[in-house]
Amino acid sequence: MLNSNVVKLSVFAVLTALAVNLFYPNLFWREPPVAITINATYDFIVVGGGAAGSILAARLSENQDVRVLLLEAGPSDWGNPIFEIPALGMLAYDTDLDWAYTTERQDGLFKGMENERSVWPRGKVLGGSGNLNAMVAVRGNRHDYDRWAEYTGDQTWNYKHVLSYFKKMEDMQVKELRDSAYHGKDGPLTINWMNSGPLAQKLVEAGQDLGFSNNDYNGKSMEGYFHIQNNVANQKRLSSSKAYLHSAMERPNLDVAVNSHVQKVVIENKLAVGVEVIRNGRKLTVSARKEVILSAGAIGSPQILMLSGVGPRNHLEDMHVPVAADLPVGENLQDHVTVDIAVGINESYTYRVDDFSSPWTLMQYHLFGTGALNVPSSLEVVGFQSVTPESKEKDWPDLQLHFMSIAGTSDFMRRLRYTEGVT
Ligand SMILES: Cc1cc2nc3c(=O)[nH]c(=O)nc-3n(C[C@H](O)[C@H](O)[C@H](O)COP(=O)(O)OP(=O)(O)OC[C@H]3O[C@@H](n4cnc5c(N)ncnc54)[C@H](O)[C@@H]3O)c2cc1C
Numbered sequence: 001m002l003n004s005n006v007v008k009l010s011v012f013a014v015l016t017a018l019a020v021n022l023f024y025p026n027l028f029w030r031e032p033p034v035a036i037t038i039n040a041t042y043d044f045i046v047v048g049g050g051a052a053g054s055i056l057a058a059r060l061s062e063n064q065d066v067r068v069l070l071l072e073a074g075p076s077d078w079g080n081p082i083f084e085i086p087a088l089g090m091l092a093y094d095t096d097l098d099w100a101y102t103t104e105r106q107d108g109l110f111k112g113m114e115n116e117r118s119v120w121p122r123g124k125v126l127g128g129s130g131n132l133n134a135m136v137a138v139r140g141n142r143h144d145y146d147r148w149a150e151y152t153g154d155q156t157w158n159y160k161h162v163l164s165y166f167k168k169m170e171d172m173q174v175k176e177l178r179d180s181a182y183h184g185k186d187g188p189l190t191i192n193w194m195n196s197g198p199l200a201q202k203l204v205e206a207g208q209d210l211g212f213s214n215n216d217y218n219g220k221s222m223e224g225y226f227h228i229q230n231n232v233a234n235q236k237r238l239s240s241s242k243a244y245l246h247s248a249m250e251r252p253n254l255d256v257a258v259n260s261h262v263q264k265v266v267i268e269n270k271l272a273v274g275v276e277v278i279r280n281g282r283k284l285t286v287s288a289r290k291e292v293i294l295s296a297g298a299i300g301s302p303q304i305l306m307l308s309g310v311g312p313r314n315h316l317e318d319m320h321v322p323v324a325a326d327l328p329v330g331e332n333l334q335d336h337v338t339v340d341i342a343v344g345i346n347e348s349y350t351y352r353v354d355d356f357s358s359p360w361t362l363m364q365y366h367l368f369g370t371g372a373l374n375v376p377s378s379l380e381v382v383g384f385q386s387v388t389p390e391s392k393e394k395d396w397p398d399l400q401l402h403f404m405s406i407a408g409t410s411d412f413m414r415r416l417r418y419t420e421g422v423t
Helices: 004-023 051-060 086-092 142-152 159-169 198-209 240-248 297-307 313-318 353-357 359-368 389-394 412-420
Strands: 041-047 068-071 170-172 189-193 224-227 229-233 254-257 260-268 271-279 282-294 379-385 399-404
Touching: 004 359, 041 051, 041 271, 051 068, 051 240, 051 254, 142 159, 159 170, 189 240, 198 224, 198 379, 198 399, 229 240, 260 282, 260 297, 282 297, 353 359
Parallel strands: 041 068, 041 282, 068 254, 170 189
Antiparallel strands: 189 229, 224 379, 260 271, 271 282, 379 399
């Protein structure tokens, strides 16, 4: 028989390990250094340390002969458990780690939402929106890239060309897909299926019953119903700051400055020569010998351009911004519209809000890598289907279906905070 003290000690040790892992997930790792001071001049200035900026700064600074500065408005993402546990990225919504945009009120839209506005979360932290997103690794359709190549006349956008970069980026861990011609296994961005719940398996099987046998939406065809390929390593969220930037931050030729809000690009003789940035309450001008690269996101980059005088003349003049170049910046922004359909099922395969904070769910996640906390945004299965004859013929799906095990509109975190007191 087991000595009761040994049992107690073991339980205590497991609970302590869980608590340490939860609150200090990177306790035993050295924090990647952020810049305390920055220089007056660099070769490259990268604005915005999100999904794109993290990769750009890391790749550029591989060349030791150039000095690179990355400026990020938010703080470092190091050690924050909500950027580790897959389902918890959502806790950043509507906090200081989120730009927390809402749309303007529009006639007939968003009637069921708070103040009739849609909520657009955008990460304000190193890693950007990649730290609070749903971690679905989906490339888009091959035809979209070919269409861009045709439209721009730049063949480097065609699918065949970009595929080589997708492969270079990937560390594909799904056994069935590792040797596929569409995937890579030597890159920094780990991709894997999650240990999803029974609902996911049933939905994929239902798709197979309908005749969809494809198991890889990033492969030859997108059509079908799939387990989701997630940006995840060892059951933890994997943003591009973690995959690319953290290790690069040790390099002497790369400065990563957080809490540094870029106001505008300095333009002289139609050339971007530097940026103005607010840091520690002071405005600084930093010069770029070679390039200023804007990677501040779909809202941030056009906003900075317009504040720098690059945008539609009428709008800039209305806002009293001196015009440097009259260009259609900020146009053609498209919302990723979704329509929610909630379906009740008889068996308890789905999650409840309480599941996300229960000690059992925490144990499930940490001990077995399963349960509600393991599924980013409760997104269990994704489907792509061609619904028009034209899209069927081209194998170019025009409908994307997300199967989530919790229903909610884009303002649901806001509602939870206000009505249920979630913190
Ligand atoms: C809720 C949500 C769920 C999503 N789910 C998925 C998904 O499952 N799969 C998927 O592929 N994509 C998903 N996306 C989209 C994906 O996250 C974005 O496409 C990606 O993050 C865009 O990268 P980015 O570098 O352009 O912008 P971001 O990652 O948003 O990075 C921009 C960075 O610039 C910084 N910045 C902005 N303005 C300034 C300034 N003035 N000065 C300094 N820094 C500034 C920001 O703080 C931020 O860190 C999701 C997005 C959201 C918001």
